[in-house]
Amino acid sequence: xxxxxxxxxxxxxxxxxxxxxxxxxxxxxxxxxxxxxxxxxxxxxxxxxxxxxxxxxxxxxxxxxxxxxxxxxxxxxxxxxxxxxxxxxxxxxxxxxxxxxxxxxxxxxxxxxxxxxxxxxxxxxxxxxxxxxxxxxxxxxxxxxxxxxxxxxxxxxxxxxxxxxxxxxxxxxxxxxxxxxxxxxxxxxxxxxxxxxxxxxxxxxxxxxxxxxxxx
Amino acid sequence: xxxxxxxxxxxxxxxxxxxxxxxxxxxxxxxxxxxxxxxxxxxxxxxxxxxxxxxxxxxxxxxxxxxxxxxxxxxxxxxxxxxxxxxxxxxxxxxxxxxxxxxxxxxxxxxxxxxxxxxxxxxxxxxxxxxxxxxxxxxxxxxxxxxxxxxxxxxxxxxxxxxxxxxxxxxxxxxxxxxxxxxxxxxxxxxxxxxxxxxxxxxxxxxxxxxxxxxxxxxxxxxxxxxxxxxxxxxxxxxxxxxxxxxxxxxxxxxxxxxxxxxxxxxxxxxxxxxxxxxxxxxxxxxxxxxxxx
Numbered sequence: 001x002x003x004x005x006x007x008x009x010x011x012x013x014x015x016x017x018x019x020x021x022x023x024x025x026x027x028x029x030x031x032x033x034x035x036x037x038x039x040x041x042x043x044x045x046x047x048x049x050x051x052x053x054x055x056x057x058x059x060x061x062x063x064x065x066x067x068x069x070x071x072x073x074x075x076x077x078x079x080x081x082x083x084x085x086x087x088x089x090x091x092x093x094x095x096x097x098x099x100x101x102x103x104x105x106x107x108x109x110x111x112x113x114x115x116x117x118x119x120x121x122x123x124x125x126x127x128x129x130x131x132x133x134x135x136x137x138x139x140x141x142x143x144x145x146x147x148x149x150x151x152x153x154x155x156x157x158x159x160x161x162x163x164x165x166x167x168x169x170x171x172x173x174x175x176x177x178x179x180x181x182x183x184x185x186x187x188x189x190x191x192x193x194x195x196x197x198x199x200x201x202x203x204x205x206x207x208x209x210x211x212x213x214x215x216x
Numbered sequence: 217x218x219x220x221x222x223x224x225x226x227x228x229x230x231x232x233x234x235x236x237x238x239x240x241x242x243x244x245x246x247x248x249x250x251x252x253x254x255x256x257x258x259x260x261x262x263x264x265x266x267x268x269x270x271x272x273x274x275x276x277x278x279x280x281x282x283x284x285x286x287x288x289x290x291x292x293x294x295x296x297x298x299x300x301x302x303x304x305x306x307x308x309x310x311x312x313x314x315x316x317x318x319x320x321x322x323x324x325x326x327x328x329x330x331x332x333x334x335x336x337x338x339x340x341x342x343x344x345x346x347x348x349x350x351x352x353x354x355x356x357x358x359x360x361x362x363x364x365x366x367x368x369x370x371x372x373x374x375x376x377x378x379x380x381x382x383x384x385x386x387x388x389x390x391x392x393x394x395x396x397x398x399x400x401x402x403x404x405x406x407x408x409x410x411x412x413x414x415x416x417x418x419x420x421x422x423x424x425x426x427x428x429x430x431x432x433x434x435x436x437x438x439x440x441x442x443x444x445x446x447x448x449x450x451x452x453x454x455x456x457x458x459x460x461x462x463x464x465x466x467x468x469x470x471x472x473x474x475x476x477x478x479x480x481x482x483x484x485x486x487x488x489x490x491x492x493x494x495x496x497x498x499x500x501x502x503x504x505x506x507x508x509x510x
Contacts, residue, residue, distance in 0.1 A: 075418070076421050084386070164388060164409060165407075166407075170392065176392065177397075179350055180329075180353075181350055
C-alpha cells in the first residue's frame with residue numbers, strides 16, 4: 001500500500017523537511033558561528049574565553065546528546081518549545097556553529113596580522129575592520145572547510161528521525177517497514193536523494209571558490 | 217595537586233556510574249511460565265528438516281523486542297527478556313527439546329526482522345511481528361498467536377477521547393512503525409522516536425499530545441502510572457502477531473502452528489498471557505484461530 005515510487009510525493013515531502021532543517025540551521029549556524037569566531041579572536045577577554053568554552057563544550061558533546069537535551073531534557077524542565085522543527089533547528093545549530101566557528105577562526109588567522117593592524121591604524125573600529133577588511137579575505141579561505149561542515153550538517157539532519165521529525169531517514173524507515181520486499185529500491189531512492197543534496201553543496205562551494213579566487 | 221586531580225576524576229567517574237545505574241527503567245520481576253521440555257524431541261522430526269537440525273544442535277536463536285513491556289522487554293540488568301513473545305519462544309523451543317536456558321535471545325528492531333531471517337542470523341522472529349501480505353513475500357509468518365489493535369495513550373484529562381480527535385495533533389510512536397503510518401493517514405502529525413519509553417516520556421512531559429501503538433503495550437504503561445496516563449478510545453486497527461521464519465525452511469510453519477495450537481488447547485498459552493500482558497489488568501482473551509499453512 002505504500003510503494004516508494006507510487007508514493008513519490010511522500011519522498012519529496014520528507015526531503016523537503018530535510019532541506020528545511022538544513023537551510024534553517026545552516027543559516028543560523030553560519031551567523032552564530034561567525035559571531036563566535038569574532039568573539040574568539042576579538043579584543044574582549046571575557047568574550048574570547050566564553051567562545052572558547054562554548055566550542056570546547058559543544059565539540060566534545062555527541063550530536064545525539066545535544067538532541068536529547070533539546071527534545072527530552074528541556075520539556076522536562078518546562079522549557080518546551082512546541083514546534084518540533086524549531087527544536088530540530090536549535091539542536092543542529094548548537095552543534096554545527098561550534099564547527100563553523102573553528103573553520104572561520106582558521107580563515108581569520110590566515111589573513112596576515114598586518115591587515116588587521118593597518119585597518120586599526122587608519123581608525124577603523126574592531127567591528128569595522130572585521131567586516132570590511134578581515135572577514136572578506138577570510139571567507140575565501142574558509143569555503144572548502146565550510147562546505148565540509150555543511151555537508152556534515154545535511155547528513156546530521158537524519159538524527160532527527162529518532163526525535164519526531166519525519167525527514168528523509170524517518171520516511172525511509174516507514175517505507176522499509178511497510179514494504180520489506182522492496183528494500184533495495186527504497187534504500188537506493190533515499191541514497192540518491194542525499195547524494196543530490198550533497199553534490200549541490202559541493203558544486204556551490206566549487207563555484208564560490210572559483211569566483212572568489214584572487215591572484216596572490 | 218596531582219592527587220587532588222585524581223580524586224576529582226574518580227569522583228566524576230563514580231557519579232557517571234551511579235547515573236548509569238539509574239538508567240535501568242521499568243524492569244519488573246522476571247515472571248515466566250514453566251515449560252515442559254520434550255526430551256525425546258529430536259527423534260520425532262524427519263531427517264533434513266530445520267526442526268531436526270535445531271533439535272540435534274540443542275540450541276536455537278530467537279529474535280525478540282527488548283523495549284516493549286509485556287510483549288518483549290529486557291532491562292539493562294536482566295539476563296533474559298520477558299513478555300508474551302519470549303514465552304512463545306520458550307514453548308516452541310521446548311517442543312524441540314531445548315531448555316529455555318539454551319535459547320539465545322537476539323534483539324530485533326522493526327527494521328531488521330526480515331534481514332535477520334533472510335541472513336540466517338536468527339532461526340525465528342517473535343517480535344510483535346504483524347502478519348502482512350507484503351512481509352509474507354520475503355519471509356514466512358505462522359500464526360497469529362495474538363491479535364491486538366492500535367489505541368491511544370494520553371495524559372489524564374486530555375481533549376483526545378478517541379481516534380477521531382487526533383487530527384492535527386502531535387502523536388508519537390516508534391519511527392517507521394505501522395502504527396505511526398496509520399495515525400498519519402488519519403490526519404495526525406506523526407512524531408517518530410527510537411523506543412516506546414522515549415515516546416511515553418514525551419507524553420508525560422507534554423511535548424506531544426498522545427502516543428499510539430498496540431493497546432496491550434499502552435495498557436502496560438498506563439498501569440505503571442495510573443495517576444497521569446490513560447488509554448482512550450476503541451482499537452482502530454487489527455494487528456495479528458505472527459512468528460517469522462525463513463522461506464528456506466517452509467516446513468517450520470506446520471510445526472509452529474501445531475505446537476502453538478497444542479499450547480492453546482492445554483492452557484499453556486493462557487498461562488503465558490496471564491504472566492505477561494495479563495499483569496496490566498487485561499483479561500485473557502480467547503486464543504486466536506491460526507492461519508492454515510499453505
